[in-house]
Amino acid sequence: MRIVIACGGSGGHIFPAVALAQGIKTKDKNIDIIFVGSDKALDRRIFEKEGFRYSMLSANKLPYNPSLGTFVFFIKLSLDLLKSLCILIKSRPNVVVGFGGYVAAPVILAACILCIPRVIHEQNVVPGRANAKLFTLADRIAISFEDTKRYLGRYAYKAVFTGNPIRAALLKDDRTGNMKKLGLDADKFTILVIGGSQGAHNLNKAFLQALSQLDANTRSRLQVIHITGTTDYVWASAAYEELALECRVYSFVDRIEEVYSVADLVVTRSGASAIFEIAYFGKPMVLIPYPFAMSHQVENARIFSEKGAAIQIDENDMSPDLIRNSLMDLLKDRKRLNEMAESAKRLSVPDSSYTLAEEILRLGRGRRA
The missing domain is CATH 3.40.50.2000 (Glycogen Phosphorylase B;)
Incomplete structure (x- = not known):
C-alpha cells in the first residue's frame, strides 16, 4: 500500500x-x-x-x-x-x-x-x-x-x-532524568514559556515584565525555561540576568519533550499541536492565543479553558499585571493546579x-x- x-x-x-x-x-x-x-x-x-x-x-x-x-x-x-x-x-x-x-x-x-x-x-x-x-x-x-x-x-x-x-x-515522560539533564532544581516550581511562535514578542515582553513585578522571595521559589525564538533571544537573556532568577533561555528547543516533562505550568500560544502535546504530559496551561489566526487559536484556548485545563488570556487583555496575578493565584492554589493537570490529561488522545x-x-x- x-x-x-x-x-x-x-x-x-x-x-x-x-x-x-x-x-x-x-x-x-x-x-x-x-x-x-x-x-x-x-x-x-x-x-x-x-x-x-x-x-x-x-x-x-x-x-x-x-x-x-x-x-x-x-x-x-x-x-x-x-x-x-x-x-x-x-x-x-x-x-x-x-x-x-x-x-x-x-x-x-x-x-x-x-x-x-x-x-x-x-x-x-x-x-x-x-x-x-x-x-x-x-x-x-x-x-x-x-x-x-x-x-x-x-x-x-x-x-x-x-x-x-x-x-x-514525545511520548517519553522522564521528569527526573530531564531535571538532571537541564541542571534544574526539582524542589522549585518550574514555568515553561513558549514564546518562539508566530507573533510572540508581546508574550515574551509581558511575561518578563510580570516576573520583574514579583517579590524576591517569590522569584527565589521559581525557575523558568523560556523559549524565546531567534529574534527575542538576546534581549530576553539579558533581562533574565537582571532578574537574578534561575532560568534556562533558548531560542529553540529540538527535544521539546524534555522541557514539557519538567514543567509545572506552561505559558504559551494555543496552536493545536502544542496544546495537545502539553495535554499529553498533563500540564496546566496559561494560554494567550494569537489573535490573527482566523480565531483558530482563540477557539482552541476557549475549549481548553472551559474544560478546566487552562487559563485563557486574550491578547487585548494581556498585561504584565494580569500575567503576574494569574501566576500568583496558581502558585497559591496547588489544588487548582492539580485539577487543571487532570483536565489537561483528559483532553489528550x-x-x-x-x-x-x-x-x-x-x-x-x-x-x-
Missing part, C-alpha cells in the same frame, strides 16, 4: 502528519509513505530529518482581499495542481491525506480528479480556509476536537474523532496517531494500487 500525505508551511501542519506516518509505519512497516510539502526550508528540514520521501509545491497563500495577488495565487495553484497530478499518477497511492494549509488543496483536488480516496485532518476547533473548501471533496474528515462537528454543517456525517496525532518521540492510521488504512484497503 502507498499513502501520500500533503502538509506544509508550518510545524502545526507538519508535525501531526509526521506523527501519523509514524503510526502507520508502526502498524505496517512495508507501507510506502510520500510527503508533499511547500518549498519552505522548514518543510524540507523536517522531512529529511524524519527520513521520508517528499516532493515540494510552492508556498502559495490566498490573499484575504481581492487584489493582483489573487490572480498570481490562482496561476500558482494551477501549476501546483498539474504538479500534484504528476506526483499522484507516478506514485499511484491507495489514499491521499491532507493536513490543511495551502499544500493540501492542489493535492486533494488532484486526488479527486483521479478518484483516489481522500482524508482531511483538521487540527483546530474552527476549520481553516483550505480545509473548509476541501470538505466537499473528502471521504473522511478527521477532527481533533469533538466541538468541530458543529462547524462542519452538511459534511458532519463524514467526521470521525481521532484527536491530534502526537510524534512518538495519546493513541490519536493509531486511530487516524487505522481509519486511513481501512479506506485505502478498498483501492488496489
Whole structure:
C-alpha cells in the first residue's frame, strides 16, 4: 500500500502528519509513505530529518482581499495542481491525506480528479480556509476536537474523532532524568514559556515584565525555561540576568519533550499541536492565543479553558499585571493546579496517531494500487 500525505508551511501542519506516518509505519512497516510539502526550508528540514520521501509545491497563500495577488495565487495553484497530478499518477497511492494549509488543496483536488480516496485532518476547533473548501471533496474528515462537528454543517456525517496525532518521540515522560539533564532544581516550581511562535514578542515582553513585578522571595521559589525564538533571544537573556532568577533561555528547543516533562505550568500560544502535546504530559496551561489566526487559536484556548485545563488570556487583555496575578493565584492554589493537570490529561488522545492510521488504512484497503 502507498499513502501520500500533503502538509506544509508550518510545524502545526507538519508535525501531526509526521506523527501519523509514524503510526502507520508502526502498524505496517512495508507501507510506502510520500510527503508533499511547500518549498519552505522548514518543510524540507523536517522531512529529511524524519527520513521520508517528499516532493515540494510552492508556498502559495490566498490573499484575504481581492487584489493582483489573487490572480498570481490562482496561476500558482494551477501549476501546483498539474504538479500534484504528476506526483499522484507516478506514485499511484491507495489514499491521499491532507493536513490543511495551502499544500493540501492542489493535492486533494488532484486526488479527486483521479478518484483516489481522500482524508482531511483538521487540527483546530474552527476549520481553516483550505480545509473548509476541501470538505466537499473528502471521504473522511478527521477532527481533533469533538466541538468541530458543529462547524462542519452538511459534511458532519463524514467526521470521525481521532484527536491530534502526537510524534512518538514525545511520548517519553522522564521528569527526573530531564531535571538532571537541564541542571534544574526539582524542589522549585518550574514555568515553561513558549514564546518562539508566530507573533510572540508581546508574550515574551509581558511575561518578563510580570516576573520583574514579583517579590524576591517569590522569584527565589521559581525557575523558568523560556523559549524565546531567534529574534527575542538576546534581549530576553539579558533581562533574565537582571532578574537574578534561575532560568534556562533558548531560542529553540529540538527535544521539546524534555522541557514539557519538567514543567509545572506552561505559558504559551494555543496552536493545536502544542496544546495537545502539553495535554499529553498533563500540564496546566496559561494560554494567550494569537489573535490573527482566523480565531483558530482563540477557539482552541476557549475549549481548553472551559474544560478546566487552562487559563485563557486574550491578547487585548494581556498585561504584565494580569500575567503576574494569574501566576500568583496558581502558585497559591496547588489544588487548582492539580485539577487543571487532570483536565489537561483528559483532553489528550495519546493513541490519536493509531486511530487516524487505522481509519486511513481501512479506506485505502478498498483501492488496489
